[in-house]
Amino acid sequence: MQLTNRSEVVVNKVMTFKERLYFPAIISGLIITMKHLFKKRATVKYPEEIRPVAPIYRGLHVLKRDEQGRENCTACGLCAVACPAEAITMTAAERKKGEENLYREEKYAAVYEINMLRCIFCGLCEEACPKEAIFLTDRILPSGLNRANFIFGKDKLVEGVSNDARIDISKRTNAHRTD
Amino acid sequence: MEFIIVKFVLVVVVFLVSLGIAAYSTYAERKIAAFLQDRVGPDRAGPFGLLQPVADGVKMFMKEEIIPTHADKGLFILGPSIMMMTACMTGVVIPWGSTLIINGTEYPVQITDLNIGILYIFGVVSIGVYGIMIGGWASNNKYSLMGAIRASSQMISYELAMGMAIIALVMTTGTLSIGEIVKQQQGMHWNVFVQPLGFVLFIVCAFAECNRTPFDLPECETELVGGYHTEYSSMKLGFYLFAEYINMFISSAIIASLYFGGYNFPFIDQLGLPHNVLTLLGTLIFFGKVFFFIFFFMWVRWTLPRFRYDQLMHVGWRVMIPLALFNILLTAVIVLWQNGQFN
Numbered sequence: 001m002q003l004t005n006r007s008e009v010v011v012n013k014v015m016t017f018k019e020r021l022y023f024p025a026i027i028s029g030l031i032i033t034m035k036h037l038f039k040k041r042a043t044v045k046y047p048e049e050i051r052p053v054a055p056i057y058r059g060l061h062v063l064k065r066d067e068q069g070r071e072n073c074t075a076c077g078l079c080a081v082a083c084p085a086e087a088i089t090m091t092a093a094e095r096k097k098g099e100e101n102l103y104r105e106e107k108y109a110a111v112y113e114i115n116m117l118r119c120i121f122c123g124l125c126e127e128a129c130p131k132e133a134i135f136l137t138d139r140i141l142p143s144g145l146n147r148a149n150f151i152f153g154k155d156k157l158v159e160g161v162s163n164d165a166r167i168d169i170s171k172r173t174n175a176h177r178t179d
Numbered sequence: 180m181e182f183i184i185v186k187f188v189l190v191v192v193v194f195l196v197s198l199g200i201a202a203y204s205t206y207a208e209r210k211i212a213a214f215l216q217d218r219v220g221p222d223r224a225g226p227f228g229l230l231q232p233v234a235d236g237v238k239m240f241m242k243e244e245i246i247p248t249h250a251d252k253g254l255f256i257l258g259p260s261i262m263m264m265t266a267c268m269t270g271v272v273i274p275w276g277s278t279l280i281i282n283g284t285e286y287p288v289q290i291t292d293l294n295i296g297i298l299y300i301f302g303v304v305s306i307g308v309y310g311i312m313i314g315g316w317a318s319n320n321k322y323s324l325m326g327a328i329r330a331s332s333q334m335i336s337y338e339l340a341m342g343m344a345i346i347a348l349v350m351t352t353g354t355l356s357i358g359e360i361v362k363q364q365q366g367m368h369w370n371v372f373v374q375p376l377g378f379v380l381f382i383v384c385a386f387a388e389c390n391r392t393p394f395d396l397p398e399c400e401t402e403l404v405g406g407y408h409t410e411y412s413s414m415k416l417g418f419y420l421f422a423e424y425i426n427m428f429i430s431s432a433i434i435a436s437l438y439f440g441g442y443n444f445p446f447i448d449q450l451g452l453p454h455n456v457l458t459l460l461g462t463l464i465f466f467g468k469v470f471f472f473i474f475f476f477m478w479v480r481w482t483l484p485r486f487r488y489d490q491l492m493h494v495g496w497r498v499m500i501p502l503a504l505f506n507i508l509l510t511a512v513i514v515l516w517q518n519g520q521f522n
Contacts, residue, residue: 026482026483028478029482029483030478030482032482033478033482034478034480035214036214036215036216036217037214039217040217041214041217041219042217042218043217043218043219045219046220059224080376109444
């Protein structure tokens with residue numbers, strides 16, 4: 001059965017004199033490589049130049065705050081349960097008096113860690129979250145030199161309070177909407 | 180006294196220029212390789228990566244110096260030394276330019292115009308084979324030995340055809356002095372038009388002598404790990420690699436001066452410029468030709484795949500040498516006919 005039309009019948013034919021001179025073949029080869037000298041470079045110089053990604057790109061996670069700057073996460077643990085790679089761990093704590101400006105509900109995550117070496121960036125944590133606390137963003141996970149640095153705690157995951165420290169997730173959330 | 184100073188300056192300049200060009204050939208090689216493969220190449224060290232050779236040199240110096248326990252220590256050090264020394268010695272007889280007139284005395288821009296310049300180059304290049312052989316032998320490693328054996332047999336085989344290509348050239352020019360050969364090619368009387376077949380033979384053999392692709396069997400990574408320098412590290416490896424680039428530069432210079440008129444360029448007399456300016460212009464032109472051939476070496480490297488060993492020997496002994504002999508015969512007949520011997 002023939003699958004493609006690219007197959008060629010192999011013949012053990014004797015080379016003609018012109019072919020045995022090799023020079024026509026070498027010159028045509030040189031012309032081909034010379035043409036490549038003037039072609040556009042395929043390289044993307046990564047840190048300076050970032051390739052465009054899809055609007056729903058699933059990159060580094062963010063733990064969101066609400067409009068008043070309070071953390072959304074209530075440490076319910078649904079993301080950890082949903083995680084197929086078992087990358088998420090957390091410790092819950094009760095909100096004390098006077099911490100109402102920090103945490104939205106009475107319970108919050110004192111420790112929230114994602115092991116980025118385990119994470120497969122599937123986005124199931126985001127789907128499982130009932131509080132709109134965790135989202136995947138279009139940021140790219142930075143490289144590191146040791147494994148310990150890949151366990152991202154709250155210091156790296158929670159977004160900042162100020163307006164310009166907020167991390168925009170509208171592209172991804174809007175893409176999910178059907179209305 | 181003045182003679183010695185001028186020669187000393189010339190020696191130092193030629194030495195430094197060959198080292199500088201060899202260093203930047205490594206950069207050029209990587210850049211050209213990248214461009215031919217639609218990549219960017221080294222561009223992190225300095226603007227456009229221009230400091231890359233410096234970074235490479237520092238890296239080579241900082242690397243750990245390893246001499247294998249089973250290696251013959253003296254010979255192990257001698258190998259790269261011979262290689263480097265012979266590579267630097269060949270630049271002596273190359274005419275880098277015409278003559279400079281300083282204080283009314285005429286000095287040729289050539290360290291010394293030996294009347295057997297071509298033979299001198301062949302002799303020195305043959306010593307270079309010992310560098311590879313001794314290095315490969317002293318490493319006491321089968322891959323190194325394999326590489327060394329391949330290198331020496333390849334270089335000896337191709338030296339024959341190369342010498343024969345030169346014999347035909349010598350028959351037409353009537354001299355072995357490179358300075359004289361270049362002088363004869365004044366204007367557009369380049370030897371490449373007189374000896375086209377000889378030129379093709381010579382350039383193919385030059386590729387083989389420099390161990391460049393498609394003849395880079397002595398160090399083909401896919402078969403021999405690293406070839407004759409498998410066991411070498413640090414600056415001793417650096418010397419081997421560096422010597423290779425110097426050899427490439429020198430053979431480009433030899434090709435340019437033997438077949439492409441050296442420092443001569445068309446309409447050199449019609450410009451009406453002072454003698455010294457013309458000489459400098461000629462030197463620039465000469466370097467332009469040399470750089471073209473260095474580029475050509477690299478261009479071919481990224482175009483052609485490597486020969487198989489039996490193909491290499493087949494080309495060397497059963498194609499190049501008969502062709503070279505035929506070229507000698509043809510040249511002889513034409514030279515005799517021009518001299519009116521057949522009338």
